[in-house]
Amino acid sequence: MSTALASIASSLSRKVLSNYVGHRPQIYFRSFTSCILLPSINKFSVTKPNQFKNLKMSSEKPKVIFVLGAPGAGKGTQCSNIVKTYGYAHLSAGDLLREERQRSGSEFGELIEDCIVNGKIVPVAVTCSLLENAMTKCFAETGTNKFLIDGFPRNRDNLDGWTLQMSEKVDLQFVIVFDCTEEVCVERCLKRGAAGSGRTDDNLESLKKRFNTFYNDSLPIIEFYDAKNLVRKINGVGDADVVFESVQKVFKEIKD
Numbered sequence: 593m594s595t596a597l598a599s600i601a602s603s604l605s606r607k608v609l610s611n612y613v614g615h616r617p618q619i620y621f622r623s624f625t626s627c628i629l630l631p632s633i634n635k636f637s638v639t640k641p642n643q644f645k646n647l648k649m650s651s652e653k654p655k656v657i658f659v660l661g662a663p664g665a666g667k668g669t670q671c672s673n674i675v676k677t678y679g680y681a682h683l684s685a686g687d688l689l690r691e692e693r694q695r696s697g698s699e700f701g702e703l704i705e706d707c708i709v710n711g712k713i714v715p716v717a718v719t720c721s722l723l724e725n726a727m728t729k730c731f732a733e734t735g736t737n738k739f740l741i742d743g744f745p746r747n748r749d750n751l752d753g754w755t756l757q758m759s760e761k762v763d764l765q766f767v768i769v770f771d772c773t774e775e776v777c778v779e780r781c782l783k784r785g786a787a788g789s790g791r792t793d794d795n796l797e798s799l800k801k802r803f804n805t806f807y808n809d810s811l812p813i814i815e816f817y818d819a820k821n822l823v824r825k826i827n828g829v830g831d832a833d834v835v836f837e838s839v840q841k842v843f844k845e846i847k848d
């Protein structure tokens with residue numbers, strides 16, 4: 593990494609942390625105008641840092657579908673079905689954050705863990721860079737240029753960061769929202785925890801906080817996209833196969 597880039601990236605990561613400590617993570621992003629790879633987010637890195645400056649893939653813009661819904665609404669399950677049937681690549685913001693948390697030497701590990709356990713949302717510079725790097729890597733390895741982005745954008749900070757860093761670089765097709773009652777979602781997550789998910793947030797205490805964040809921070813983002821007629825709401829209660837039938841109806845729209 594060039595000295596200048598390393599210095600910008602390192603000062604950015606300090607900003608992320610200091611704003612996080614001050615509980616105002618959204619502010620820092622205003623000075624963040626292009627994708628700069630944070631020094632510690634190198635799981636998806638390739639050797640030349642310049643490749644990260646912009647998401648340049650094929651001549652066509654990458655197609656993106658956001659997949660949203662409450663914790664346990666079935667986003668990951670249905671994304672797997674979509675991958676098999678429609679050839680999209682699945683990028684889960686939560687999975688990318690969990691991987692980054694586990695990466696030895698990550699300076700964001702503690703911050704990510706604190707957010708996950710307490711149902712808070714990680715500052716967008718971290719998440720958006722992980723997503724952009726994963727998209728770039730996925731395209732380089734598989735040629736896939738269609739992405740399901742699961743669990744993002746989750747709050748205003750996520751949305752603002754994405755708008756600044758990514759929105760011009762991709763073609764947002766629509767936003768799938770799985771609609772599921774809190775009761776069903778909680779039951780699913782607890783069952784997932786009991787079955788050995790190893791997730792530190794599949795417990796009642798974390799779920800309460802995650803639901804608060806969903807109602808207060810994520811629903812307004814869904815409303816934002818709904819006002820743009822981009823939301824495709826799907827009933828997430830019921831058998832996974834039945835839910836997937838509804839998903840297929842939405843995808844028919846793309847083919848027709």
Ligand SMILES: Nc1ncnc2c1ncn2[C@@H]1O[C@H](COP(=O)(O)OP(=O)(O)OP(=O)(O)O)[C@@H](O)[C@H]1O
Pocket residue numbers: 661662663664665666667668669670686743780781783784828829830831832833835
């Ligand atoms: N339609 C369904 N019926 C019953 N169980 C389901 C259904 N869909 C998913 N599940 C199960 O519920 C749990 C949560 O599903 P999944 O991981 O797909 O949800 P999610 O929305 O991605 O959750 P999170 O936001 O917590 O990552 C999993 O154990 C999954 O197997």
Ligand SMILES: Nc1ccn([C@H]2C[C@H](O)[C@@H](COP(=O)(O)O)O2)c(=O)n1
Pocket residue numbers: 663664684685686687689707708711712713714715719742743744745746750793802
């Ligand atoms: N945009 C995101 C997505 C996820 N996180 C953190 C906080 C979530 O509670 C946790 C788990 O996500 P899930 O696997 O349920 O999608 O990951 C975040 O901070 N920002």
